[in-house]
Amino acid sequence: MAAIDTGGGDRMALAVLAQHRIATTEQMHLMTAPGVRIEQTRRRLLKLREEGLVDRVTLPQAGRTRAWFVTQYGAEVAGGFAELRGWRPSRLGADRTAVRLRAGHVLTVTETALAFVQDARRRGDVCRPLDWIPEVYHPLGSGEAVIPDALLYYRRTGAGEQDWSMLRAFVEVDRATMGPERLAAKLRAYERLYRYVPMPVGRPRGGAIQEAQEEWRRRYPLFPRLLFVLDGTGSAGVENRLSALRAAARLAGADFIRQVPILAAPLADLLRDGPSAPVWRPTTATELFVSWVAPSAG
Structure with a gap:
């Protein structure tokens, strides 16, 4: 039986790593304990490894970076945490080869999450590491589904104590x-x-028929914004991808485009200026740059 510390540091580290699936030592440090020296985070991860809760792989192509992930035992322990209620273990499992082969994409997603968490800290907003939830399953029927890279919860604060709003976004990296x-x-x-x-199943008792509604309304008061984070390409590649997204937006229904902000930005700009900066390009405009947290962004 692993001895998770009562102070909560081990518990938080295990919960964050379980939810984010793969993270480097530095990412874990900045996510969970930015106020202490990174050696303390490194010792914590090594302790969790000794207890069989986490493991690591070394990525030669990334300067021998160590990428951490939870073991099957670690996933079982984390699955009992109240803060991870409803959490589903990663499809990666504890397979070291699968972790190594998918580390490039997953670590980029984790880096994107870290950008939002750090930006919220600077702004006085609320976006904690567990407010970034990778791979949430949204059924489309007939066995199909939409699984975003992440579902983001973000509380934007205002001038007064009661002046705040909750934002949600689907993030694709x-x-x-x-x-x-x-x-x-x-x-x-x-x-x-x-x-x-979804098609109704059977007829409710008493003969009352409930009005059918969209599946997403069971989870969200408003459909989350769509944020496309673009990486791995130069400015020309970014423009090509923006053009493709704009073409798709022109073919979409007017109500969808009107109700759901769809924004895209290079990851390099997010890391340089912060996600709340006006670095996002709406798919409905060519020259406009907006902040994803601004009311005008939707």
């Missing part, structure tokens, strides 16, 4: 490993999710 057309197809999949109404 594109590393230019697929063509622009496949990226644009993701936008069309989200429109399908926006419209998807």
Whole structure:
């Protein structure tokens, strides 16, 4: 039986790593304990490894970076945490080869999450490491589903104590490993999710028939914004991907485009200026740059 510390540091580290799936030592440090020296985070991870809760692989192509992940035992322990209620273990499992082969994409997603967490800290907003939830399953019927790279919860604070709003976003991180057309197809999949109404099963007792509604309304008061984070390409590649997203947006229904902000930005700009900066390009405009947290962004 692992001895998770009562102070909560081990517990938080295990919960964050379980949810984010793969992270480097530095990412874990900045996520969970930025106020202490990184050696303390390194010792904590080594302690969790000794207890069989986490493991690591070394990535030669990334300067021998160590990428951490939870073991099957660690996933079982984390699954009992209240803060991870409803959490589903990663499809990676504890397979070291699968972790190594998928580390490039997953670590980029984790880096994107870290950008939002750090930006919120600077702004006085609320976006904790566990407010970034990778791979949330959204059914489309017939066995199909939309699974975003992450679902983001973000509390934007205002001038007064009661002046705040909760923002939600589906985040897709594109590393230019697929063509622009496949990226644009993701936008069309989200429109399908926006419209998807599951077929009722049977007839309720008493004969009352409930009005059918879209599946997403069971989870969200508003359909989350769509944020496409573009990496792995130069400015020309970014423009090609933006063009593909704009083409898909022009073919989408007017109500979907009107109700759901769809924004795209290079990861390099997010890391340099912060996600709340006006670095996002709406798919409905060519020259406009906006902040994703601004009311005008939706």
